[in-house]
Amino acid sequence: MSIYSSAVKKPITTMMIFVAVIIFGLYSLTRLPVDLYPEVELPAVSVVTLYPGANASDIEINVTKQIEDACNSVENLKELHSTSRDNMSVVTLEFEWETNLDEAANDVRNSLEFVKRSLPDDAETPIIYKFNSSMMPILFYAVTAEESYPGIEKLLEDKLVNRLNRINGVGSVGISGAPERAIYVEVDPRKIEAYNISVEMIGGILQAENFNLPAGNVEMGQMDYQLKVEGEFATSSEVEAVVIGSFQGQTIYLSDVATVRDTIKDMTLRERIDAEQGLRMFVMKQSGGNTIAVAKEVKKELEEIQKTLPPDVVIKPIVDSSEFISQSVSNLSETLMYALLFVILVVLFFLGRWRATFIIVLTIPISLIVAFIYLSLSGSSINIISLASLSIAIGMVVDDAIVVLENIAKHIDRGATPREAALYATNEVWLAVIVTTLVVLAVFVPLTFVRGMTGVLFRELGWIVSIVITVSTLAAITLTPMLSSLMLRLKPVKKDKRFSYDNTIKRLLDRLENWYEKAIRWSLNHKIIVLFTALAVFVGSFFLLPFIGTEFMPESDESLVTAKIELLTGTRVDESCKVVKEIEKIVSERYPNEVELLSTSAGNNEKGGISSIWGSSGSHVINLQLRLVDIDKRERSCWEIGDDLREQLAMIPEIENYNLGFGGMGGGMGSQSIDIEIFGYDFATTNKIASDISEQLKALHGARDVTIDRDKSKPELTIVLD
Numbered sequence: 180m181s182i183y184s185s186a187v188k189k190p191i192t193t194m195m196i197f198v199a200v201i202i203f204g205l206y207s208l209t210r211l212p213v214d215l216y217p218e219v220e221l222p223a224v225s226v227v228t229l230y231p232g233a234n235a236s237d238i239e240i241n242v243t244k245q246i247e248d249a250c251n252s253v254e255n256l257k258e259l260h261s262t263s264r265d266n267m268s269v270v271t272l273e274f275e276w277e278t279n280l281d282e283a284a285n286d287v288r289n290s291l292e293f294v295k296r297s298l299p300d301d302a303e304t305p306i307i308y309k310f311n312s313s314m315m316p317i318l319f320y321a322v323t324a325e326e327s328y329p330g331i332e333k334l335l336e337d338k339l340v341n342r343l344n345r346i347n348g349v350g351s352v353g354i355s356g357a358p359e360r361a362i363y364v365e366v367d368p369r370k371i372e373a374y375n376i377s378v379e380m381i382g383g384i385l386q387a388e389n390f391n392l393p394a395g396n397v398e399m400g401q402m403d404y405q406l407k408v409e410g411e412f413a414t415s416s417e418v419e420a421v422v423i424g425s426f427q428g429q430t431i432y433l434s435d436v437a438t439v440r441d442t443i444k445d446m447t448l449r450e451r452i453d454a455e456q457g458l459r460m461f462v463m464k465q466s467g468g469n470t471i472a473v474a475k476e477v478k479k480e481l482e483e484i485q486k487t488l489p490p491d492v493v494i495k496p497i498v499d500s501s502e503f504i505s506q507s508v509s510n511l512s513e514t515l516m517y518a519l520l521f522v523i524l525v526v527l528f529f530l531g532r533w534r535a536t537f538i539i540v541l542t543i544p545i546s547l548i549v550a551f552i553y554l555s556l557s558g559s560s561i562n563i564i565s566l567a568s569l570s571i572a573i574g575m576v577v578d579d580a581i582v583v584l585e586n587i588a589k590h591i592d593r594g595a596t597p598r599e600a601a602l603y604a605t606n607e608v609w610l611a612v613i614v615t616t617l618v619v620l621a622v623f624v625p626l627t628f629v630r631g632m633t634g635v636l637f638r639e640l641g642w643i644v645s646i647v648i649t650v651s652t653l654a655a656i657t658l659t660p661m662l663s664s665l666m667l668r669l670k671p672v673k674k675d676k677r678f679s680y681d682n683t684i685k686r687l688l689d690r691l692e693n694w695y696e697k698a699i700r701w702s703l704n705h706k707i708i709v710l711f712t713a714l715a716v717f718v719g720s721f722f723l724l725p726f727i728g729t730e731f732m733p734e735s736d737e738s739l740v741t742a743k744i745e746l747l748t749g750t751r752v753d754e755s756c757k758v759v760k761e762i763e764k765i766v767s768e769r770y771p772n773e774v775e776l777l778s779t780s781a782g783n784n785e786k787g788g789i790s791s792i793w794g795s796s797g798s799h800v801i802n803l804q805l806r807l808v809d810i811d812k813r814e815r816s817c818w819e820i821g822d823d824l825r826e827q828l829a830m831i832p833e834i835e836n837y838n839l840g841f842g843g844m845g846g847g848m849g850s851q852s853i854d855i856e857i858f859g860y861d862f863a864t865t866n867k868i869a870s871d872i873s874e875q876l877k878a879l880h881g882a883r884d885v886t887i888d889r890d891k892s893k894p895e896l897t898i899v900l901d
Contacts (some may be wrong), residue, residue, distance in 0.1 A: 183605040186657035187598065193661045197545055197654070204548030207555035212469035214560040215504045219635050221310035222257075222274040224284050226250070226291065230302040231266055234895060239263035241299050246270045249294040253286045265797065276630050280309050313350075316461035317470050318477060319497040319804075321450075321778050322354075323457035327489045329443055331458065332357035334492070339460075339484050346476050348468035356450030356458040356780060362415050363440045370436040374426045381433070384423050388412075415441035447798065448782040449756050452495065454763045459497070459778065467558065471508075474501030497778050497804055503737050503842075511566040518573045519543060526577060528684060535588060538662045539580050545658070546576040546651035550643045557642075564636055568643035575619065575648055579612045579655035587663045597667050601660035609656050616652040620645050736817045737842040738775075740805040744828065745836040745886075749894045750799040755781040758833050759801055765827045766805065773813045773820060776806040817841050825883070838884045865889075 186193040228242050243263045250259065250272055258273040274283050284307055291305050298305075308314075324331050335354060343352045364385070366378055394406035412418050419434040433439065450458045464473045485494060522543065527536040547569055554565060586608050590600035626641025628634075702709045744762075746755055759779045766777050780802045805824075807817060815823075821839045828837045855872060859865040869887045876885045 181606070181609075182653075183609060183656045183660050184602060186661045187601050187664050190661050190665060193657055197658055200545060200552075200650075201548055204551045207551040208548070211551060211554055212467060212560040213471045213504065213508055214562050215470070215500070215507060216312065216562050217559055217564055217636060217639050218467070219312040219632070220280060221632075222276050222278050222280065222283075223310045224272045224274070224280065224287055225308045225310070226268075226270040226272070226287065226305045227308060228268040228270075228298070228302055228305040229266060230268065230299060232301070233299075234265055235263045238265070238268045242268040242302055243270060245294050245297055246291065246305065249290045250287055253283065253290060255283065276634070284309055311466065313464060313466040313468070315500075316353075316463050316498075317474055317500045318462040319499075320460040320462075320481075321452035321457055321495045321497050321776065322460055323452050323455045323493045323495075324489070325491040327492050328456060329358055330360075331492070332359060334488070335460070338487055339481075342484060343462065343477060343480060346473070346480060348465055348473035349477065350463040350465040350468070353461050353463070354458055355461075356446075356448050358446060359444040361442060361444035362412070362418055363442065364418070364433065364437050365440065366437045374424065374431055374436060376424055376431070376436065381423055381437070384421060385418070385433075388421055415439050446782070447752060448780060449752055449759075451756075451759060451763070451779045451781075453777055454760070454767070459780065460494075467560075469560075471501045471505050474499060495776055497776060497806055498739060503735075507563050507735075508561065508566065511563055511570065515566060515570055515573065518570055522573060522577060526581065529688065530581075530585070530588075531684065532588070532667075534666045534668075535584055535663075538584060538659055538666060539577050541662070542580045542651055542654045542658060543573065543576055545654055546647050547573065549650045550647055553642060553646050554639075557639075559639060564639050565643060568640045569647070571640075572644045572647040572651075575644075576651035579616065579652050580659045582608055582612055582615075583655050583659045584663060587660065588667065591667055598664045600667075601664040605656055605660045612652060612655055616648055619648050623648075734818075735842065736810050738807040738810060738817060739842055740807065740817050740821050740824065741840040742801075742803040742805075742824065742828070743838045743840075744801040744803060744834055746799040746801070746833050747835055748797070748799055750833075752782040752798045754833075755799060755801055758831065761831060762801075762803065762828075765824075769823065769827065770805070770820060773807055773815065774805050775808050776804075778804040778806070836886045838886050 226246055228246065230238055230242055233241070239261075243261045246268065247259060247261060247270060250256075250270065253272060255274045255278045256272055257275050259270070260273075261268065261270040263269075272283075272287060274280070287307055291307075295304070322331065322335065327334060332354065335357070340352045340354065343349055364381070366381065371377065371381070388410055389412050391411050392408040394408050397404050397406055419432065419439045421433045422430055423433050423436070424431045450456070462473075462477055464470060481494060488494075523536065523540050526539045527533070530536055530539070550565065550569060550572075554560065559565065583605055586604040587597075587600045590604045591597060595603065623641045623644040626634075627638050627645070629637060629641075744758075746758060759781050762779070763777060766774055781800070782798050783800065805820070807813060807820065810816070818841060821841060825837070825839060828834055857865050857869050857872075859868075866887075866889065869889065873885050873887055876882050
């Protein structure tokens with residue numbers, strides 16, 4: 180018994196199978212996260228090692244080369260490259276695609292165990308980072324304060340960070356640019372010389388005094404108590420009271436030879452928001468989390484937290500990736516709904532039967548909803564790739580059902596009963612329907628075998644379209660004949676009405692059919708003309724390719740302009756802040772109604788962290804973000820504003836290089852940069868080659884923001900001992 184025959188003879192069983200598919204699909208839909216793109220795990224691992232106080236040259240010799248030598252033998256390693264800069268070494272290992280990163284990270288970790296002992300004593304333990312799209316923060320906030328600024332870090336840690344970390348789906352919450360408390364001991368060299376005390380001795384005593392010590396247990400009566408010796412300093416006065424020695428029978432306190440200051444630590448990273456001192460906070464979601472849901476909960480919690488903070492503490496959003504994701508998904512969902520509506524209208528227009536249209540339309544949600552089951556089982560999300568796949572498939576899922584239904588209707592019009600027509604008509608076309616589906620699968624299934632970044636993104640498209648089309652074919656040869664046998668009837672002969680379907684649309688379709696018949700006859704009588712015309716159009720289309728731009732992902736105006744600005748290498752943070760203030764003045768004067776928020780950071784975070792992996796950093800580097808008002812509230816696009824900003828930056832003499840970007844999380848996929856890598860053993864030679872190529876590229880039409888990522892040598896003073 181054939182599958183379509185079983186479906187017609189067992190309608191309840193057939194219906195229950197498809198109802199089960201719908202229920203399972205709707206359940207899967209409720210559990211799917213929403214994101215912009217499918218989660219991408221790049222085949223790369225970075226090893227970050229901090230070595231405070233060391234310059235780039237020392238970092239390369241004593242840290243970077245040691246780690247490179249240790250990691251060279253890791254399995255499936257494709258490429259290894261490193262960056263050595265002041266205080267930090269970053270070694271990135273790129274693996275072949277499809278490599279298990281967990282195993283690769285373990286191999287790297289094992290390799291590092293052999294090199295830890297050969298690293299400098301002051302170097303910190305290397306930290307391993309794996310690259311994943313979920314590592315990118317989904318929210319950036321600017322926090323400003325006036326009176327509360329000195330203690331803002333502890334305030335936010337106690338009242339904000341801990342509460343946000345408890346939200347379901349939040350991975351971590353970080354703060355950068357916050358002032359830190361520091362106790363400085365300024366020693367008077369003449370006094371310590373008089374008392375025969377060295378700076379090293381004072382440092383050793385303070386280190387020995389400033390710690391808590393567990394002292395075991397003690398039994399007293401019926402109780403057993405734990406003992407702990409508390410020695411950590413709580414106030415600066417306790418530091419002043421430390422005994423550092425004796426002289427001629429007199430006890431010497433630290434306050435006798437030094438001045439103790441309880442103040443804010445000298446900051447290597449300065450954050451400014453709208454020309455005011457502040458800090459930056461970022462929120463990262465857990466892997467597989469729903470970006471929109473997490474961002475919504477964070478914003479809801481922030482509204483409650485803001486009520487408990489001092490009135491001078493203000494929190495403003497800088498980047499909210501959920502807004503762009505929500506807008507993109509909403510637009511694509513709206514397009515999908517319009518496509519569904521037009522498919523229904525077109526089917527109704529050509530078939531002219533409400534019942535037939537209902538049968539056809541019923542196959543659409545059944546076919547599409549299977550995609551949600553696949554996304555749930557594969558651990559993916561609702562994103563622009565999956566929704567675009569459904570948009571592509573929605574027009575094809577009805578093709579097979581229309582072929583089957585039209586043939587069934589033709590048999591009914593010839594006098595067959597609906598049941599007989601469903602069986603005989605489906606038997607006539609089922610093979611053609613399956614062959615048509617196989618042709619479509621031959622186009623989309625190869626997408627599932629594509630490797631690399633393209634494969635990660637578009638493999639999902641291939642699977643979704645293939646699965647949806649396959650299910651639509653099964654529905655066409657099972658559900659369609661079953662419903663047709665129950666719902667379709669021979670059209671009763673009615674008196675023609677002036678505005679009936681047969682007198683209006685049917686006549687129009689008959690005329691179209693007659694015109695098409697004439698066109699076919701003419702084409703058959705003029706084969707050479709038709710063939711050469713088609714060939715000319717095909718070949719001519721290739722000549723249009725040079726006029727069409729190519730890019731990985733299309734650009735979109737996300738109301739955000741970013742810039743990385745580099746001054747002369749070695750410039751102090753204080754001097755960089757002067758340039759920041761000059762830029763702030765330019766922005767306030769030229770874009771008063773277009774910029775909603777201006778956030779800048781000068782310098783680098785000496786603690787390192789994952790943000791240190793991307794791009795260069797240093798006291799001479801300024802990072803700038805312009806959050807623009809919504810696109811419908813401004814006359815210029817973000818690219819036009821960026822072009823104007825380029826002209827203004829070019830007129831500031833202190834600026835050596837600058838590079839502009841547009842967009843937040845969404846813009847990351849549409850990178851505009853072209854990288855030229857130069858390899859060599861001599862720094863002077865490679866620097867000259869890079870400079871020559873840079874000058875030639877700057878003269879190239881369409882090229883802009885041409886920069887060299889190797890920093891110029893930082894000025895240093897060398898002390899030669901006599």
